[in-house]
Every structure is written in C-alpha cells, then in structure tokens.
Amino acid sequence: MRTAINVISIAVLIYFVATQLHMLALAILSARALYKQRMFERFGRVQDMLGSDLSPPVSIVVPAYNESVGIVESIRSMAMVTYPKFEIVVVNDGSKDDTLDKMIEHFKMLAVPMPFRPSIKTAEVRQVYHTKVPVSITLVDKANGGRADALNAGINVARYPYVMLTDADVLIDGDALVNSMRYVAEDRTRTVGVGGNVRPLNGCTVRHGHIVDAKVPTGWLERLQMLEYIRSFVGARPGWSSINSLVFLSGAFGIYLRQAVVDVGGLTSGHMGEDMDLSMRIHRHYRRLKKPYRMVYAPSAVVWTEVPSTRTVLRRQRIRWHRGLMRAIWDFRSSLFNPRHGPIGMFGWPAMFFFEFLAPIIEFLGYLVVPVSFLFGGINPYLALLLLMIAFLAGAFTSLLALFLDERFGYFNKPLEALTLLSLVFVENMGLRQQTVWWRIRAIFGGNSTKQWGDMERRGVANLGAKPAQPVTPIKPVQPET
Amino acid sequence: MSGTLPWVTVVLAASTVIAALSLLSIKMAHRIILNSRGVRTAHYVAAVAEMIGRRYIPTDTPKGWRTDPVFHDILIDYRRLVEGEDGRFIDRMVEEFGIVDALIPRIRRIFPQTSRLQAVSTLVELADHSAAPFLRSLLDDRNDYVQTHAAHGLARIHDLTAVPLILDLSTRVRPWEAARLTDSLIAFGTDAVPLINEWVADEMASPRPSMEAVTQSARVLGFIGDISAEPLLIRLLSSPNLEWRVAAASALGRVGTDEARTALLTALADNAWEVRARAVRALATLADETVGPAVVALLSDTEWWVRQNAAETLGEIPGGVAHLLEALDSPDKFAADSALNQLAEMRKLPPGRLPVLVRERPHEVAIIIPEPVETRPSS
Numbered sequence: 001m002r003t004a005i006n007v008i009s010i011a012v013l014i015y016f017v018a019t020q021l022h023m024l025a026l027a028i029l030s031a032r033a034l035y036k037q038r039m040f041e042r043f044g045r046v047q048d049m050l051g052s053d054l055s056p057p058v059s060i061v062v063p064a065y066n067e068s069v070g071i072v073e074s075i076r077s078m079a080m081v082t083y084p085k086f087e088i089v090v091v092n093d094g095s096k097d098d099t100l101d102k103m104i105e106h107f108k109m110l111a112v113p114m115p116f117r118p119s120i121k122t123a124e125v126r127q128v129y130h131t132k133v134p135v136s137i138t139l140v141d142k143a144n145g146g147r148a149d150a151l152n153a154g155i156n157v158a159r160y161p162y163v164m165l166t167d168a169d170v171l172i173d174g175d176a177l178v179n180s181m182r183y184v185a186e187d188r189t190r191t192v193g194v195g196g197n198v199r200p201l202n203g204c205t206v207r208h209g210h211i212v213d214a215k216v217p218t219g220w221l222e223r224l225q226m227l228e229y230i231r232s233f234v235g236a237r238p239g240w241s242s243i244n245s246l247v248f249l250s251g252a253f254g255i256y257l258r259q260a261v262v263d264v265g266g267l268t269s270g271h272m273g274e275d276m277d278l279s280m281r282i283h284r285h286y287r288r289l290k291k292p293y294r295m296v297y298a299p300s301a302v303v304w305t306e307v308p309s310t311r312t313v314l315r316r317q318r319i320r321w322h323r324g325l326m327r328a329i330w331d332f333r334s335s336l337f338n339p340r341h342g343p344i345g346m347f348g349w350p351a352m353f354f355f356e357f358l359a360p361i362i363e364f365l366g367y368l369v370v371p372v373s374f375l376f377g378g379i380n381p382y383l384a385l386l387l388l389m390i391a392f393l394a395g396a397f398t399s400l401l402a403l404f405l406d407e408r409f410g411y412f413n414k415p416l417e418a419l420t421l422l423s424l425v426f427v428e429n430m431g432l433r434q435q436t437v438w439w440r441i442r443a444i445f446g447g448n449s450t451k452q453w454g455d456m457e458r459r460g461v462a463n464l465g466a467k468p469a470q471p472v473t474p475i476k477p478v479q480p481e482t
Numbered sequence: 483m484s485g486t487l488p489w490v491t492v493v494l495a496a497s498t499v500i501a502a503l504s505l506l507s508i509k510m511a512h513r514i515i516l517n518s519r520g521v522r523t524a525h526y527v528a529a530v531a532e533m534i535g536r537r538y539i540p541t542d543t544p545k546g547w548r549t550d551p552v553f554h555d556i557l558i559d560y561r562r563l564v565e566g567e568d569g570r571f572i573d574r575m576v577e578e579f580g581i582v583d584a585l586i587p588r589i590r591r592i593f594p595q596t597s598r599l600q601a602v603s604t605l606v607e608l609a610d611h612s613a614a615p616f617l618r619s620l621l622d623d624r625n626d627y628v629q630t631h632a633a634h635g636l637a638r639i640h641d642l643t644a645v646p647l648i649l650d651l652s653t654r655v656r657p658w659e660a661a662r663l664t665d666s667l668i669a670f671g672t673d674a675v676p677l678i679n680e681w682v683a684d685e686m687a688s689p690r691p692s693m694e695a696v697t698q699s700a701r702v703l704g705f706i707g708d709i710s711a712e713p714l715l716i717r718l719l720s721s722p723n724l725e726w727r728v729a730a731a732s733a734l735g736r737v738g739t740d741e742a743r744t745a746l747l748t749a750l751a752d753n754a755w756e757v758r759a760r761a762v763r764a765l766a767t768l769a770d771e772t773v774g775p776a777v778v779a780l781l782s783d784t785e786w787w788v789r790q791n792a793a794e795t796l797g798e799i800p801g802g803v804a805h806l807l808e809a810l811d812s813p814d815k816f817a818a819d820s821a822l823n824q825l826a827e828m829r830k831l832p833p834g835r836l837p838v839l840v841r842e843r844p845h846e847v848a849i850i851i852p853e854p855v856e857t858r859p860s861s
Contacts, residue, residue, distance in 0.1 A: 039595070039596070039599070039627070042596075042599070043599045043602075043603060043627040043631070044627060044630075044658070044662075045630060045631075045634070045662050045665075048662055048665050054661055054701075110829075112826040112827075130826065130827065132829075159790065182658075185658065185661070186656075186657065186658040187657065187658075188657070383487065386487045386488060386491050387487070389491050389495075390487070390490055390491055390494060393491070393494040393495055393498050394494060396498050397494060397497055397498045397501060400498065400501040400502060400505060401501070403505055404501070404504075404505055404508075407505075407508055407509070407512065410512060410516075412509070413509050413510075413512050413513040413516070414513070415510070415513075418505075418506055418509040418510070419506075421505075422502050422505065422506060425502070
C-alpha cells in the first residue's frame, strides 16, 4: 500500500512540475507574441486596412436561443464595429421567448424571399428576414436544433468568404474585426481561422452597445472566472498561436474561412465542445490536404461576454466544457503525438490531453493521497506543508505572470481594482479551484446527469454593470441535444 | 529532496511577493502616466490653439515641449485638422521649435526600437521637404515599420523621386508591408502614375517579376484612377497571372473609359471565376446600360460569387432592375435565385410575387411589398 502511495505521490509531483514548466513556457511565448503584436498595432498602420480593398468582407453569425433580454444591445454593438464591409446573420434557434419579435421590431426586419442552397444540413428554416436599417442584418428563423445547428444555418445564409461565429450574449469592441482580419490581410492564402480575446462583461458599464468602463466584477465567483480568462486568453493563447498550435478558437469569437467550415461539414450538432471539434477538424482537413494553413489568435480583438454568476450555472458550464473536451479527446485521439499533424499533433493536442483532460484526475489523486498517507504514516507533515505551499505559490506566480501580460491592455488601474486583482491570485486556490476539479471529475464519471447543456440566467448585456433588478427573471435556455 | 524544498519555497515566495509588488507598482505608474498625459494634452491643446489664433510663437517656450511626444501628437492632430494659412503656421511652429531636428537623432539605431518607431511615426507627419533625403535613407532601414512610415512621409511631402524606390522596396518585403508601401503611393496622386506605369512595365518584362508588388501597384493605379494607366491595366488583364488579372479588373472599373469597358466585357469570359467576379463588379462603376445583357449572362455562372456580383451590378446600373425582373422567370434556377435575392435586398420585388419561404406567417407578407421607387423631382 505504502509503495502504491509513494508511486502516486511521485507521479503527482512530476505532473505538477511539468504543469508549471508548461505554463511558464507558454507565458514566455505569449509575452513575445504580445510584444510583437503590440508593435504591429502601434506602428504597422493597421487602420490603413480600413481604406483599402484588401479587407475581405465578413459575415457575423449569431445563434440566439431565448436571448430576448440582451439580443438587441448585443446586435447593436455588432452593428457598430468599424470595418469596411460586413453583415450580421442572427439565427433564431426556435426560441420560446420573444427573441424573434424583439429583433423584428427593433431592427425593422422584413420577411424576404431569400433563396439559399444549404451547404450544410440543418433543421428546417422557416423564414429569412432582412433589415431596413443601413447595416446589413439578416435574421433566420428556424426550428430548434441547438447552437451548432443554428450556426450551420447562419453559415448557409452567410454571403461573405469569412464567417465570424459568436454568441448572442456578447459585446464586440469596435475595432475587434479590424484587429482580427488584419491577420487575414497579412497572409490571405494561409489564414483559415482567427480567434479573439474573450473577457468577462460582468461588472462593466455598458452604454449604447459599448463598454464605457471596464471594471472588475463585483462577485467573487465572477472575479475568479475573470482571472481564469486572463490566464487562458492572455497568458497562454498568444503562445500557442505563435507556434500554430491553437487547439480551438473560442465560441464567443472565432473567424473562419467559410469554405473551410463547409468543407469539414460545419459544426457537429449536439457536441458539447463544438468549437474545439470544428477547429480540430479544420486542422486535420488541412493536414490531410497537405496545404499550408494557420489558425491564429488576435489578442486585441476583444469581445466581452457574460460569465455565470452563480455556482449552479458555473458547475453546469464546467461540466459541459469537460464533457466536450472528453469527446474531442476521443474523436481526435489519432492526433496525439502524431508528427503528420504538425505542431498541433506534437504540442497543442498532447498539452490539451495532459494538462486539461488529465488535470482534474491527477489533482484529485493528489488531494486523496495526502490524507491516506497520513493514515498510513507515510508522510512527514512538514514536507506535506512545504509541498502545499509550493503548489499554492506556483499557482499564484503563474497567475501573476498572466496579469503582468494583461498590463498590455491597460485595464483595471484604479488602486482598489489592482488590489482586488492581487487578492484574486491568492484567493483562487482556496476553494474554487478544488471545486472546479470536483466538477470536472463529475463530468468524467457523472454519467447521464451531466449530459445536459445547462441553464444560463441572462441579465442582458446592458444590465450587467448594475446589480440585478429585483427580481431577475430567470430564463432557462436549455439547449437540447439533437 | 527535503533539503531543497525549503529553499524552493523561499525562492518561490520571494518571487511571488516581488511579482505582486511590481505589478502593483506598474499599475500605479500606468495610472500616473495616463493622468499626466491627460493633463499635458489639455494644456497643449489650449496652448497650440492660442498660438494659432494669435499667430504668435513665444520664444521662451519650455525646452521639454520640442521632445514631448504628447506635444507632437497635438501638433499632428492640428495639422490634420486645419488647412491653408493655419496649416502653414503650424509648419512654421514645427520649424521654429526645431522638432524635426530633435527627432532625427532619436531614429538612430542605438535607440530602443519603440523609441525609434515613435520618432519615425512623428517625423513623417511633421517633416517638410528638407527631411526628404533623410526619409529616403530610411527606406533602407532594417526595420519594416520604419520603411513603411518613411514611404508615407515621402508621399506626404510629395517627393516623386521616391516612387521607384518605394516600388523597388515593395518587391523585397512581406505582403502586408508591400500593401502598406504601395498604399503610400496613393497620396502622390496622378503625378506618380507615369512612374508607376514605367516601373510595372519594366517589372512585367523582367524574367522574375514580383507578383505581389505588381498586383499591389495595379490596385493603387485603380485607386488613383488616372486614364494614363489604362493601357497597362488592360495588358495586366490579359496576362497569364491570376492575381494580376484580378487586380487589373478591379482597377479598370475605376478608370472607366470605353477601352476599359471593352476589356472588362472580354474578361467576363475569363476561365478564372475570380476574374469574372471582379470584372462584373467593376462594370457597375461604369454605370453603362449597354453592358446589361453581358452581365445578365453571368447570372447563370457556375460560381456563386459571380452570380451574386452580377446581380449586384444589375442592381446598380441604369436599366439593370428590368433585367433582374426578367431573370425572375428564367428557366435557370440559379439565375432566378440571384435575381430574386438582389431584388429582395433592394426592396424592389414586384407586388404579387410571393416569397418562396413565407409559408407560416402570411400576415408578414404584406410588409415586403416594395416601397415606391424613388424618382427624381422635376425641377
């Protein structure tokens, strides 16, 4: 028994060191990529792209299921982005609330006989509407089929060569499209995907579809998620992007070459990690064709999204994410350490397997092994305390590195906000992290009870800065599986 | 291992504390810098406005002004906003303050990259003709951004001798920089067209022409829209290089002569759909009703983009709507679809033509009845 415990302890220790080294390496790569990107943004004359015909037109595809609360504000923010030519395609995925009516009423939508020949099979499209306002907005009303199906319907209707897949609960920064499409203009032949930087919207002040004051959220749960987002989108993704190993583009902001999405058959309906699935299939598609390609991350293309503010919703979200990851890990097992899949096969996907999929299992084992060792007298309390402190400090140090890199964006410089951010770094490891591990363990072993999309209480993007009105009407957008 | 762990803990704890304190300091410094920048901006805006208003340049201006990037930014903003006498007064201010002389030494390679680039980007906005030799020398700099900014600076001061240099440089850089370098030529206007024509002709004749630079040059010729570029663009339109043909097709639409129209009509039969798509869109800018029948034929093109562009062109040229209405009854389903799409987009569907998809909401059909076509009021 003691030998088994020792073996597990050493395995956990090795895993811990490997995780920290991996995060440190990513932070270094990210720092380099962010510096280069910053220089480009300041001196690369990115704005010249606006006056040039080199900027390819983009279709923004927005699936909406029971998004009545925030859809108008969100679409308004999208309509105000600065870009020479774009259209917005909103797909009402059989909403049970008045999403459709609100869109029709607010944007003066007219039913139009828009003929299109679907490149991807979807649930029945009932009607296509077009707006009378100057910005091109198309509304597709279709039978419910889930997020992926709605996006596929939007891609079918999209007219432009690049499609931006996003959500209805996001606000897009005005220059997000320019900052992301400049990667396409930079290398038209190779760029098939561009991902954006997702930040929590909770707590920010929103006026007329714009963020007028980016603030640290008021709730601790939202604050801790903000730290997670910064670690992922600022501390890791620029690094992965710099070695063309971006495993997925975020569902809240992912621009794809439309033809690439059509070629791989669109998004997989019912997949809980449809964004990862799509990105990986595109990677595999281009590897098989042996065509040079790249999927990149644009840190300054910022999109703001509502993050869960209650534990229940957060638990469902995390379980869903991990189940999506599990399925993707199984579906793309052939990519693991496959040199024919290039950097994604040798770096990106193995890292996803070891440091994302296995992380909760190993961490959970680590938590188990300590009391068991105590029970069998196989652990020196002093040594255990030291290891615990090292784990705690290493986690805090990695988060601090990400916050350093985030300084490039210049958010949260008020003294109180800075102190709150610093406290997050230390508070994170005192409960939420362990709880997330448990949720992910449940995702692996939880059976059918974890196979739901989960609910999301929408407060509407315009209301997120304020405390919820009394009472917040909970809307239950349970995305059904098809 | 038990001997090393305490040290690891101490080092990690110290690093974490140092990192936390540094982060806090940086955030505070950012805040102070931003506040200070705001205060100085307000101060300079008022000061420069007063100087322009009173046509007076004080001799005892603080020395820090001439090297302060915030002051430079304000001068640049004013220079862009005002013209004529006021603009010339700002140029005089720049000269009397000795800003260009202060910036040039900061562009030397011994300075950090950010500082150099900041100086270059300011210099190109404020420099006058006397800085032309220096700006031309920057075209040979190792840094792409410096080169691109120098090209834009030369264009701003209208130094035509730099045109061939910029074009030569665009053959040696990446596509993004080539596009930005050639963008700068647009500011030279029609004066640069003979030089660009000559350069492109030489490049086409060379055994290994630069594909990207020629493509970008054709695009720029289109932007400038000078008639003297037409023979060259027509040559490019019939070249074997696809990118050149695509760029030339777009550019010819902006030149807009009879010869351009004839060449574009020929290009409608090009084997590459990209050329057909661009050529048919370019015909829209000619606004010539005689091209209608040729464009209608493309409503049945095998490529979706070409059909869409043909429909859009018909929506824009005189008499095009009539062609679209005719195409609604075309036996070719694709042509009918394209026409239907375009007419719906233009809200010009005839009453009585029921939308194909409206089945479940008949009450909404009423609102798609086209709005009256706007007619020019008789004078």
